[in-house]
Amino acid sequence: MQQNSSSNGQTTAQLQLVSFTVGDELFAVDILSVQEINRMMSLTKVPQSIDGIEGVINLRGRIIPVLDLRVQFGLVPSELSEESRIIVVEVQGNTIGFIVDSVQQVLLIDRSIIEPTPQMTTSIDSSYVDGMAKLDDDLLILLNLDNLLSPEALSKLSSMQRTAA
């Protein structure tokens, strides 16, 4: 029975999201891809690692890489605060964490209010964005984790930065 994941009270017309902030903007990812959210913990830096990877953490015995989304988005690296969190997600079978400035809430939104990305609205590469949704007075940016965090995406980023350097 591999039907659409419409079992947990959520219809296919709706989408359950986790929202968080990076810099001044509000982002969200599908809750199904989020494994857990952790408080900031100490990172072990890996010399000569792929660019964008801040370090590794021990997640209950597993060692997983952690990125700083600010670096990914071309912003200045995060000033860590009490609010900083590591969101652990699963992307194409890989477990990976990313640092965000704060986690906001879990939302249920109608798919119909999601609009395609207008070009050049933010400093973020538009392939990272699945769409945008207007909530009261905030603009929510839906991230495409596959394009953002898959190994190919990371190595592409890495080689781009190397050629730029």
Place this chain on the structure above:
Amino acid sequence: MSMYDFDPEIMQDFLTESGELLEQLESDLVVLEADPNDLDLLNQVFRALHTIKGSASFLALTNLVAIAHCTESALNTARNGNLFIGKGEMDLLLAAVDILKIQFEELAEGETDLTAADPDLIAKLTILGDGGSLDDAPAGSQDTVQAAGDTAPICEPVTFADGRTVTAITFDASKLDLIEHLAIDIEDSITQAIAKLEELLDKDTRTSAGCNLTELFEDVARTVDFFDVEEVNTLANALVQALEGIDSLEDEHIIQIIPRLHALCLLLNIQTKELINQRVISWDTTTLLGRLEKASNGDALAQGMLEAGCDPIAALNSDGINFSDFEIEAPIPSTPTSEAPTPGAAPVADVEFSDKPEEKSTPSKKGPATIIEQTIRVEVARLESLMNLVGELVLQKNRIGAMSEDIAKVIGDTDFVEQVEITASTLDRVTGDIQVAVMRTRMQPLDKLFGKYPRLIRDLAAKTGKNIQLEVIGGDTEVDKSVIEELGDPMVHLLRNSADHGVEMPDVRAAANKSEMGTIKLIASHDGSHVNVQIVDDGKGLSREIIGNKAVQKGLVSKEQLPTLSNEEVFRFILEAGFSTADQVSDLSGRGVGMDVVRTNIESKLKGSIAIDSVEGEGTTISISIPLTVAIMPAMMVAVSDEVFAIPLTNITEIVHPTPEMLSELGDEPVIHLRGQVYPLISSQDIFDVPDSKRTDEDFVVVIGFNQKIIGLRVSRVIGQQEIVIKPLDGVQRDGPISGATVRNDGGVSLIMDIAELMRVSRIQRTHAMST
């Protein structure tokens, strides 16, 4: 018959299970060659092959079944004492095993169109199976030889009053012996099918019951096909055909069909039993089959033919087969309600054979085979995640331990504190036990590896024309799965070397007063946290002179230094890359590549050691010592700036706190003076790109030895020794001298230095420094 699409999981199970059987079978065959009269072993080989064939036919792997079948026939003839397995016969059997292995590999790669065996091989094996001999000369000398012909009726058919005709037939020996086993398969499937028939009545269950039945009947049809008896084939095929399009039929047709299918099942069961007695019964089934076909095509039959729930005997009678008389001499098999077999049991794959298949047990009395589950298969990934969790458990346990001490300090010695301490220490013991238990789940006996070598040695002996026997001692020694994987290649190289360069030709051995049969021993044993594997040959041994000269020639050692080296040090030169003293490069060995692989795998991957001992003229002993697991190793934790790194302890020769006069520069290159020797010195902060702002003084030097080269590595601080669990660092690292990561006692992550890579990087840095 068409190709069936099988669940990949079924295919995977087949590959794992039959793959193991095939491995076992191969090594058994080689043992069998040494003792062809070992009937138990022969039976074991036969059963293994039979099981493979059974599962393969279930998956409709025609080419695989073809080669398995004729090999099985040959083995069967041998089992019955009508064939002696000599060298020629064994060559054919092993060639067949090779084909099977190729086919298995193809299957594993997702290929369904398997390589067919050489028809010549099949023909030869078939001749063996028919009791013929390999040399095509008239087999007059062998009085046991049977006619090579297939099934042939030899008696006049006897016709009974009820309209059935009984004909005696003769199967050739190979088939005869299989009948019993296959009859069990058939009967099992039919019993299951009869139990399912009722479900066709209900519209809700009709489709799924139809699928199940089709599967069962197809299975029966395939098995029956093997005997190639027309009457039986007709019955089986009719069953399969009747089910086509069953879900589009009306209830009135289904009512007509079910009793007839049941009737056919009964007939088929009786036929199967009669096959064992080498008889075929012919009923006049024209009416029955005709009506069945009509009903299953959706055509209305004449009214009042059969009613719902009508019993199968009535169906037979109504279709002109007088069954009631027959019942007396051939009882109808157990009714579906009484002993329905466990549903869901795969009929072919799960058949278990009694230890002595020759014993005539009446198949009808033997229920479906029950296998007591003593092992289960678990994905390695699951064990690994269990290991990770246990590691974390140990960590938390340590914290509780530390906290209980703190509590004592804060609130003093009270009953409560004592309780906490007792609980903490119990927790300590339990977690320790869990850790050991989880580690053990990954352990496998070395036989898993060693089992492949008799065949290797046999082939090597055949290629070189030498007589070599392999003795394996301690194959039940258990090591971690990953060790088995890494040890495979080096072992093959070492054994090849022993067989090719060690053991002499028979005439040379005879001249040297040795037995013509050379012996290679493989000895494994536990030694604390290590396992020792020795490869001992009684060949010509290593020559210090030849190896020494070659080493001087290659510039590995100076002519003056050579006499000061111990024998062992000289022998170790054979482990150098590109070092070969063989005059001729054969296709077995001699290129000097193999021993290099041996050293890389054992010393750097397995963190083990190699010792070589040899007496010229008497033989060579290569001793390998490796840790039981590569997942855990002792390491020295050191600080590089503010990060903690782990250095494998096996590579550390000493740690010094150098005085200023020990440090100097040679040219531009920093060096350290240690007891009169000078070694290159590198800074770990340079290697790991520590930014200037974070640099600290590097007060300690870790002296690292690898591959007979020594360097000093400056580090900021030395923290202490720790057993570390190695974890992969996938997808994080571009390059650099890091081999993995580990979790420290305090829960933080430390990186593990890759010593081989560190040596390489330091050399590049130094050359770079010198050239600029």
